[in-house]
Amino acid sequence: MKEIYNDDLKKQLIRDSGYLGRFSVAVERATHLFHIAAGDYIVEEGAQPVWLFYLVRGRAKLYATLPNGRVSLIDFFGASCFIGEIELVDTRHEPRAVQAIEECWCLTLPMKSFRPQLLNDVTFLRNLCIALSRKNYRNIVSLTQNQSFPLTNRLAAFILLTQHGELYQEKHTQAAEYMGVSYRHLLYVIAQFTRDGLLQKKKTGYAISNKQALFTLALAMDPERNFSALLT
Structure with a gap:
């Protein structure tokens, strides 16, 4: 600083x-x-x-x-x-x-x-x-969303919240705990995002390959766009 x-x-x-x-x-x-x-x-x-x-x-x-x-x-x-x-x-x-x-x-x-x-x-x-x-x-x-939406939507929002320079680098253990899911379930959805072309595995993390698709998944939880400003 x-x-x-x-x-x-x-x-x-x-x-x-x-x-x-x-x-x-x-x-x-x-x-x-x-x-x-x-x-x-x-x-x-x-x-x-x-x-x-x-x-x-x-x-x-x-x-x-x-x-x-x-x-x-x-x-x-x-x-x-x-x-x-x-x-x-x-x-x-x-x-x-x-x-x-x-x-x-x-x-x-x-x-x-x-x-x-x-x-x-x-x-x-x-x-x-x-x-x-x-x-x-x-x-x-956010608590309601964790209880009501599948991990695909919540992880998309989390990736957009934490990415820097189109690169996602959060620790899997912390991400899983924040979203209240198992480590194994988190890795499964990340692998799914990779297969679907939303993410690309890099040495230093995951590059965002399809940001619009992540936005679409994330904003499905926020139809009134109350929190979408944090995702930009």
């Missing part, structure tokens, strides 16, 4: 993302701009974030290490959204790891100095409540 000192780019991202509308307090002068390369961490697990992040470009994933040592995927983030807002509100919350799936750009505010202002900012808190309610709704729908 690297801070970028480019006022023109920062002003453009502030304007294009509607960032200032998330607050009623003056934040522009105190806002910093960070670039996070694919695979780098926005928040490290167990380390209280120094910054409140506002993701304006890119996608990231949230995961946690369980007591038995297994790593469990929890959620995915797409622009525009806050990252670190739970730690802002609850200082006792144990931070989970947030890792960039692809190149990410974040506008940030120093957590410590802005916490008192933000926790008394009605506009910010209202936007935060809306964002958290939408995230909760998305998670409920």
